[in-house]
Amino acid sequence: NDLGRFDEAVACYQQALRLGLDVAEAHANLGNALLNQGRVEEGVASYRRAQALKPDPAHEIIIATALPVIPESKAHMLAARQRVEENVERLLGSGLTLTDTSRPVASLAFYLAYHGLDDLDLQRKLARLHLLANPSLGWTAPHCREGAGGVSERIRIGFVSRYFHGHTVTKLTRGLIDTLSRDRFEVVVFHARGRTDQSPRSLDQAAVRAIRLPDNLNEARVRIAGEELDIVVYPDIGMDAMTYLLAFARLAPVQCVTWGHPVTTGIPNVDYFVSSAELEPDGAEDHYSERLHRLSRLPAYYYRPPAPTQPPDHGRLGFGDDATLYVCPQSLFKLHPDFDAVLADLLRRDRRGRVVLIDGLSAQWTRSLCERFVRSFGDVSDRVQFVSRLSSQSFQNLLRAADALLDPFHFGGGNSTYEALALGVPIVTWPGRFMRGRVTYGCYRQMGVEDCVARSPEEYVEIAIRLGNDREWREAVSGRIVAASHQLFEDMAAVREFEAFFTEVVRLAQPGRAAADATRG
Template identity: 25%
Template sequence: MNPQWQEQAQQYWDKGDYTQAASLYEQAIAQEPDRLAHYWHLGLLLVLQGQEAEAQATWFMAIAESAPEEIEAHTLQLVQVLHQEAERQAYQENYAVAWAIRQHIRELIPDNFNNLLLLVQLAVKLENYSGEDLETLGILEQLRSLPKIEVNSDLLLHVLGQVLDFAPLDPLSLEFVEACLPFATSPQDYSNLLLVTALEANYGLKRPKLAMRYAELSLKLDPDHSEALTQLASFYQNAGEYEKGIATAKLCYERSQNRLEQIFANHLVMRGLMNAGGYWDEALEWLGKLEDSLQAIVSEYPLNLISVQALRLINAAFFFPYLRDEAEGNRLLQNQLAQLFQDNVQTYAAEPAQRYAQRHQLWRSQRRENKRPLRLGYISHCFCQHSVGWLARWLLNHHDRDRVELYGYFISYKAIDDPIQEWYVNQFTEARKFKGETLEIAEQIFQDEIDILIELDSVTLDVTCEVMALKPAPIQVTWLGWDASGVPAIDYYIADPYVLPESASTYYREKIWRLPQTYVAVDGFEVAVPTWRREDFELEEDAIVYFSAQRGYKRHRETTRLQLQILKQVPNSYFAVKGLADETSVKRFFLELAAEEGISPDRFRFLPGVPSEPIHRANLNIADVVLDTYPYNGATTTLETLWMGIPLVTRVGDEFSSRNSYTMLVNAGVTEGIAWTDEEYVEWGVRLGLDPSLRQLVTWKLLRSRQTAPLWNGKRFAREMENAYEQMWQRYCEG
């Protein structure tokens, strides 16, 4: 043959002309029948043409001619040829072809562990991987075998990372992790990978119990991994294992190396105590420590924070409004923390922040000439089955698409079945989905040329605050999700005539934009068939049932005392308690206070959770009167109570959090149950318990309000929000 035939064959091969290349190798075999490499390449070319059986026949014909002592060496030569081509095909992203080649390697050497790992890698690339592949390929069996096999640790780590990214929820993924641990030659790398997986399981997939397992394994590899320990404290708390969560948070506090670490660990301890409920005195003790630390960090005013440090600072004062109704003092501290937070964000992310500010000036002049509809961006991690998600949908539903363009920015978009989330996706002209990458989110908002950016998270999500601090939109607004964050880059805070007192403008950093009637409105709620009957809880038909359904951190000790005073004064009355918290500590909390008030424990009913919000709403009819919490009122729970026509008693304070139920009652046309003092709270509770005609009147008013009240008119609310946005934009354009 022409001495250049191999070069020519390679050219055909590289071009994908496998038929011509195969023809040349057939000619080579005819002239050099003893040269095995020709058979290896010809068979491989047949594989590339889909002729699997012919390929195997070609290889085995050559191997069969080998002497017994040469078979192993010749097989390894063939495997090397196949491996090189599989690598080339994978590099060119021809994953199906690479996978087929590696299956042939597996048939030749079934226990080639690296090849098995690469098969898993290719299955992930092809998106047809399942955890069962780990068993059918024998990977788990080999990893668990004794004596231990030799493993390419870097490859194992890489494949493990791909598996965890693709299928973190698969039970065999966790088994894969445990089987890999003895081969972790770089424990810190493995530990970091497991922590990343744990974070995704908790925040992205809402599986805190699984996140716990990954974090525990991370710490098993690296016991000194402070971040893994910190996150584990949160995972325990999210999973309802409050005692473990509190103990782990306290361990983080003991190990703190500086004031910032101490502040966040203190916040974690508070989070555990408040979520569990029933740890009142201890919560107050830790609140005092936290306040001292926060005042100290504000005085020091460090401007060299990295992102994770700044993020943990912005929501450090989260629990203050739950424990004390001191609007001006709480706002002052939050504003100071927010200023420090923003100064650091705009230091470590100076380039985008400055670029956005410069471009906004140009936008203003351009938009005066371009009369397109206002482009609104809504950003949140709550566009799903969440309190904010249930409430915000009516505004999105009624927005006038000829008047505004809607862009949605989904933080921690969840890869789970959530019909509300998918509903939101369909409401936006563009729905942008993120895992939580601040700079990427801000840049997308900037590139979308959003006129007004509305955030629904406030300090409930630090990433949202970081995006807002970069100011990617010329006008930025906080609405609905919580009290204002105090971040200086946010221009307006949406309120109404009632939810904030007139004096609030003196201590809010944001300009308070008061809508004419209400700051939130819904058209109603889905209600299912109730699953509770009074007889299920040994409650007589003529009993008066007071009800409270709140998370543990809303249960203020002094407000609970007021509730028990009501119970004490109303014969044949019971207190039904429901809400996310530690069952043991909450029962202890209520029953210890009841003993102090001389109330029998028989008058309490601690109710279980239910499968869905519509069932929860239907079951509210078990109650005669709902007793609101203070200083942090209900919000969604209050709206649900009023929609179901149940009288509610609320104590009004000075903060946004202590005036939510007040504005909702007023906007439903009801004044009965609104208390301005502790004494009035007890009086209203007793009156509504003793007077059935008063309860009937309130119920009649609430049911009638469905057709008339601002609270239940989402369409009118949308027009008022649009008017506000247009006025904000006009003011901006006028400078």
């Protein structure tokens, strides 16, 4: 499960149960693996069997918030979401109390973020549910209690994540950790249950200390508190139970989250969400439980990816030279049912067109999406083609082979957008209501290149078809992207803005001042 090999995990746990290992833990592990595959009813049933053998209040929260990975339709998605809302309300009034507060077990309701809806109220309720079930989550570190001492000469800042290895979070965060002024900041990196053997050595070396946190939640809190930090930065909250639960505690006078998982946390002790004016629409403050701070630049120092060493080749990737390749290189759960109509229109209007997707972590994800496509646009769904999961080099080759890249609605690309724009590959995008659907748009705005920004789904299809069939225009757009791409990479202006923000919020958090007095930026 932890390695993302969900199909293997299901097979292993089912075999263990067939061999007579009829214990609660085996049923719960099978339930978790089935939920990761998107088999919600079967996963919930396995958790119920575990509950019958050995009741665990934490599992009640997981059962209540189970969501499909690939919705069958928009109606199916909305019904599942409504069920979660009702279940959370029920549990809030149930007096649910955890018996073991040391385990990092939580419901992240991860797939809510991909529904294209406002998650603020539900995220706040989820946070309140976890806090009611385990009040010790709200623990305060000794140095943060009233009457504690002030700031040291250099601001002590800690970055906490599970994903400081070969992950998008590392790519979005590593440059900031590397380049923060060491005259002004003392940096500590905390690995929360992460694979430290795969962490970039430079990331750990850039810090004063790199600390592997214990798996015990209470011990992990104490370990972070022992560093007496001025600021805790969570590059991502909402993808890992440990970091989600750590964020409930007051481990530093100032606590921030950034865009590694670009959704509000709903957690009371997370003070700021650091984003960008390039990303956020007017009124975006209402999307966050945190105070929204907008940098003027994109919130990353992103290293330019190495240039590819091989030329792109349609034929070598398994496609004919005459095919128009519309590539959507995203995790399959990002493909909202609203996006189906766009794919259908594109394929009907371009008879040489092929929509290319990458297989899901589970074969079940791919099967479920194929079945939805057949129901949604069966007349052309045979021209949606899946490629197997790719190495970094092969992923670059796929991007370069594309005639156009497709940014899905509501939750678009992040790391893939940076990689594609570094290569000069055009991405069609239609900015959404929320920041998670506006990252590609934000990159284009910072670059000053907006040829491929659509104002409607209809214009989105028009731009994609023009990219696929007007070679001269596509090459001109690609040239403009390449010429402006330096605006995205190794951006010290963003680092300077982070430094100014960190310095100001620490000042405001001193005794006699409140962090909430900070301007929204």
